[in-house]
Amino acid sequence: MSENDGQRFDRLPATAAEREVDGRATREEVVDWWADRFGISPETFDDHTFWEKGAGKIWIFAGDAPSPITIEGLGMTFLRTRQEHWKPTTDAVQRFGRLATKNVFELTDEQAERFVDGQDQEIPYDGDWGYVIAAHELAGEREPIGVGLYVYGELKSTVPKGRQRSV
Amino acid sequence: MEPFERYRDVVDDFEAFIDACRRSLPMAVRVNTLKATPEQVERAFDEAGVGYERADWHPHVVRVETDTPGATWPSIHGWVHGQEEVSTIPGTVLAPEPGDRVLDACAAPGSKATQLAAEMDDAGTLVANDNNLGRLSALRFNCERLGVTNVAVTNRDARNFSLKPFAAGGEHEGPQFDRVLVDAPCSCEGTIRKNPDALDGWSEDHVAGIAGVQKGILRRAIQVTRDGGQVVYSTCTFAPEENEAVLDHVLEREDCRLVDYDLALEHDDGLTEWRDTEFDPQVAKAKRVYPHQNDTGGFFTAKLEVSA
Numbered sequence: 001m002s003e004n005d006g007q008r009f010d011r012l013p014a015t016a017a018e019r020e021v022d023g024r025a026t027r028e029e030v031v032d033w034w035a036d037r038f039g040i041s042p043e044t045f046d047d048h049t050f051w052e053k054g055a056g057k058i059w060i061f062a063g064d065a066p067s068p069i070t071i072e073g074l075g076m077t078f079l080r081t082r083q084e085h086w087k088p089t090t091d092a093v094q095r096f097g098r099l100a101t102k103n104v105f106e107l108t109d110e111q112a113e114r115f116v117d118g119q120d121q122e123i124p125y126d127g128d129w130g131y132v133i134a135a136h137e138l139a140g141e142r143e144p145i146g147v148g149l150y151v152y153g154e155l156k157s158t159v160p161k162g163r164q165r166s167v
Numbered sequence: 168m169e170p171f172e173r174y175r176d177v178v179d180d181f182e183a184f185i186d187a188c189r190r191s192l193p194m195a196v197r198v199n200t201l202k203a204t205p206e207q208v209e210r211a212f213d214e215a216g217v218g219y220e221r222a223d224w225h226p227h228v229v230r231v232e233t234d235t236p237g238a239t240w241p242s243i244h245g246w247v248h249g250q251e252e253v254s255t256i257p258g259t260v261l262a263p264e265p266g267d268r269v270l271d272a273c274a275a276p277g278s279k280a281t282q283l284a285a286e287m288d289d290a291g292t293l294v295a296n297d298n299n300l301g302r303l304s305a306l307r308f309n310c311e312r313l314g315v316t317n318v319a320v321t322n323r324d325a326r327n328f329s330l331k332p333f334a335a336g337g338e339h340e341g342p343q344f345d346r347v348l349v350d351a352p353c354s355c356e357g358t359i360r361k362n363p364d365a366l367d368g369w370s371e372d373h374v375a376g377i378a379g380v381q382k383g384i385l386r387r388a389i390q391v392t393r394d395g396g397q398v399v400y401s402t403c404t405f406a407p408e409e410n411e412a413v414l415d416h417v418l419e420r421e422d423c424r425l426v427d428y429d430l431a432l433e434h435d436d437g438l439t440e441w442r443d444t445e446f447d448p449q450v451a452k453a454k455r456v457y458p459h460q461n462d463t464g465g466f467f468t469a470k471l472e473v474s475a
Binding site: 047048060061062063065066069070071072073074075076077089091094095116138139140141143145162163165166167 | 201202203207208210211214237238239240241242243244245289290291292295303306307308310311312314315316317318319320321322332333334335336341
């Protein structure tokens with residue numbers, strides 16, 4: 001096993017059998033995580049490749065590129081791995097979260113406004129603790145806003161400072 | 168406005184031009200079709216009580232009656248991107264298709280790059296390059312907010328853009344591009360309605376200096392485009408030194424030609440002469456948009472085809 005080089009993009013191995021870099025997530029683990037956590041089917045990502053740059057930061061790219069590749073960005077940051085609880089990014093949840101069938105918090109207008117403003121709020125919920133998708137209704141559809149952390153009866157907003165807004 | 172005096176003889180109704188340059192610009196957004204339809208955006212603006220009007224020349228451009236479109240739900244979800252109307256011209260003219268390999272040579276902060284990704288329906292590869300490392304974070308932020316996953320971001324001087332990082336195993340260089348956008352750094356005269364201080368520091372020396380950079384960028388863009396591929400050259404300035412003169416320079420040195428295109432905005436043809444210089448007559452196929460013609464900013468756009 002070799003060490004992760006945080007300065008370049010490496011395509012994730014398809015499965016654990018092909019893993020060459022210690023601790024690196026596999027494509028199979030990544031798509032299974034989205035299926036287990038949010039019910040998003042692995043086929044959703046058939047046209048995408050997954051890459052690691054930086055320790056544990058997984059990027060999703062439409063199509064393919066030579067691996068490794070040393071450039072500034074490749075697709076969208078997608079998932080934080082190499083930690084006990086993997087964490088999806090706000091941007092990934094906004095892009096793919098419409099397909100989620102579980103661990104989705106449907107917020108009222110007022111709750112949604114507080115959430116996107118970065119505020120934590122106490123909301124009763126009987127689902128799993130951990131990272132959830134916060135959503136609300138917009139133009140007649142359920143639309144994902146971002147990632148919440150649900151613990152001890154409280155929905156913590158993890159909307160990054162640069163994405164927080166006062167609606 | 169004094170630098171604009173030199174355009175008195177080339178702009179029709181010069182007084183109306185100057186008057187328009189003094190007015191502030193209407194706020195506009197572009198619908199990000201990767202995430203929403205114009206109908207969804209309009210319904211969301213209705214729910215928020217924000218007035219709007221769809222532009223008649225472009226199905227995805229909406230003029231909005233708010234000074235802070237960024238604090239509305241359509242923006243938070245990446246359904247829309249605040250973008251001046253004329254800034255959507257070059258992406259519309261380049262019109263990349265899903266599966267294309269596309270380069271945006273001067274991409275930060277990403278308004279046009281994200282429009283290209285939307286035109287491609289996020290399929291194919293968009294290389295978004297900028298030489299300014301500090302502005303790459305804005306480029307990446309906008310790409311991610313708008314849900315783009317087909318973008319590869321590079322940090323090169325566009326005059327020396329390299330295909331090497333994309334070389335497959337055993338190859339020396341990566342593939343050439345089907346389409347390239349050169350939305351060049353410029354003297355920004357056409358942004359005067361958005362930035363009233365746009366002309367501070369204006370001088371003919373400054374214009375000449377930028378024109379040298381523009382020529383280098385456009386030549387390199389032609390070189391990395393496949394035979395039969397297309398390149399769009401655009402600026403947000405009126406200075407012929409940065410527009411027709413750049414085209415004239417590149418037409419003489421690279422194997423390419425200017426091509427016609429449609430634009431449903433009122434505009435003028437490119438200038439075939441400026442002061443004592445005559446340009447290649449092909450430059451008339453470029454289009455100049457002046458602020459008083461459509462109540463927008465000013466813009467210049469040309470479409471080139473790389474010869475087979």
